[in-house]
Every structure is written in C-alpha cells, then in structure tokens.
Amino acid sequence: MLSKIVLLVLLGTLVLSIGTVQADDPVDGEVSEDQDIIKADDDDLTVTSSADAVVSFIFTQPADANIVKEIHGGKVVKFLIGFQNRGEKDFLVKHSETSFRYPMDFNYYLQNFTLGQYNRRVAPKEEVTLDYAFFAHESFAGRPLGLVVNLHYEDSEGHYVTNVFNETVTILEDESSFNTETGFMYLVFAIIIVLLLLVGSQLSPYFTFIF
Known part of the structure; x- marks a missing residue:
C-alpha cells in the first residue's frame, strides 16, 4: 500500500514539473525559433x-x-x-x-x-x-x-x-550557468529510476515464488 502511494506522489511530481516548464512566462530577451527578420x-x-x-x-x-x-x-x-x-x-x-x-x-x-x-x-x-x-x-x-x-x-x-x-x-555559450532544460532532464531520469526500483521491489517476491 505504501509503495502505491509513493508511486502516485512521484507520478504527480513528474506531471507538475512538466506543466511548470511549459507555462513559464516569456521574459525580455527570449526569442522564438521561427522569429522573422x-x-x-x-x-x-x-x-x-x-x-x-x-x-x-x-x-x-x-x-x-x-x-x-x-x-x-x-x-x-x-x-x-x-x-x-x-x-x-x-x-x-x-x-x-x-x-x-x-x-x-x-x-x-x-x-x-x-x-x-x-x-x-x-x-x-x-x-x-x-x-x-x-x-x-x-x-x-x-x-x-x-x-x-x-x-x-x-x-x-x-x-x-x-x-x-x-x-x-x-x-x-554560457558554460558556467545551470541549464534549466538539462536539469529538468536529470530530474525526469531520476524519477524514472526511482519508479523502476519501486516496481522491481514489488515484482521481486513474485519472481522469487516462481523460481
């Protein structure tokens, strides 16, 4: 039961993180890729x-x-x-x-x-x-x-x-500053790894019983 709650929390965090990145307001200095000359x-x-x-x-x-x-x-x-x-x-x-x-x-x-x-x-x-x-x-x-x-x-x-x-x-290119997109990718990968570990821990008794 506890594992299911943790899974739901992590999935909710992932969805909220994606929504936050897409909803950022544009700021002065930001350009679009299809900007005209x-x-x-x-x-x-x-x-x-x-x-x-x-x-x-x-x-x-x-x-x-x-x-x-x-x-x-x-x-x-x-x-x-x-x-x-x-x-x-x-x-x-x-x-x-x-x-x-x-x-x-x-x-x-x-x-x-x-x-x-x-x-x-x-x-x-x-x-x-x-x-x-x-x-x-x-x-x-x-x-x-x-x-x-x-x-x-x-x-x-x-x-x-x-x-x-x-x-x-x-x-x-500013190599010293923290890249937001890269940081978000690391966050997603970390959440995926945690999810896989939790799923593996749930399935471990099942495979142990089979073998």
Whole structure:
C-alpha cells in the first residue's frame, strides 16, 4: 500500500514539473525559433543628434565586452550611458532603444528589447548617467550579431536620436550557468529510476515464488 502511494506522489511530481516548464512566462530577451527578420523603417534609419549633447557608452557587465566585444547568452548584460548637456536649454532624455541587427546589414532587425524609460530632465551644463540591462537568448550562442543602442531625447526645438553603440558582438555559450532544460532532464531520469526500483521491489517476491 505504501509503495502505491509513493508511486502516485512521484507520478504527480513528474506531471507538475512538466506543466511548470511549459507555462513559464516569456521574459525580455527570449526569442522564438521561427522569429522573422524585420527590415527597419526609413524613419528608424534617420539618426539626428544635437550639437549640444555629448553622449558616452560603456559596458559594466561583462566589463571586458568593451574590448573583446563578446557577451554570454543567457546572462545579464548591463551598460551605462553618459549624457552631458553643453547647451543653454534643458534636455529631456526620453528613453533608450536596444536591438539586435542582422550582422551583414544593420538595417534588418533580429530582436527588439524593451525600451529603457528614463524621462530625465538635464539642465544646461549638467550630466546624468543612465543604465540598462538585457540578456541575449541562448539560441543566439555562437553567432555574431549587430548590437545597436539609440538614445532618444528632446528640447524645445525638437526630437533627437543619438546612436551610442553600433557594433558587431559575438554571443558566447554560457558554460558556467545551470541549464534549466538539462536539469529538468536529470530530474525526469531520476524519477524514472526511482519508479523502476519501486516496481522491481514489488515484482521481486513474485519472481522469487516462481523460481
């Protein structure tokens, strides 16, 4: 009787585990295998900066991405954008726009990330630092991708877009992190082995009686 209860509990755990994996909500940075390549609109290709704005960019995680231009799939990537107002009017920094582009032609989008919303007012002669984080999906591992980061801001005269990063980066496979799919496979195998052992223990007296 106890063995049957254990079997039911283990089978229930297996079913719940399968349901949990399939029901995970998508997160920023996740892609589907059949994702289309989308051509950028003509308006997206027009980048107009203000002469009174000085913008800088630096990766903070991983820090060596500033030199080697490599990031790991499935791990968080963080960067900072410095914005300096050298003019006489206030700037309103609206948001940053980050995307992966087709490496052979940056006019084609592979993936758009969530906008980094700031809405920071920068007075004349002031400077602010803005941050953003995203992750490249594991399915991009081993591929070079165009990484484009644009900063949108405005003043009393109009709207501006400054391209703060526009280079090809290589997505590396993260061998140090725990792979969820692999871990789930190990869990399934462990449950199957336990089930087989329990079934074997139930059938053992039967075979002993026969022989």
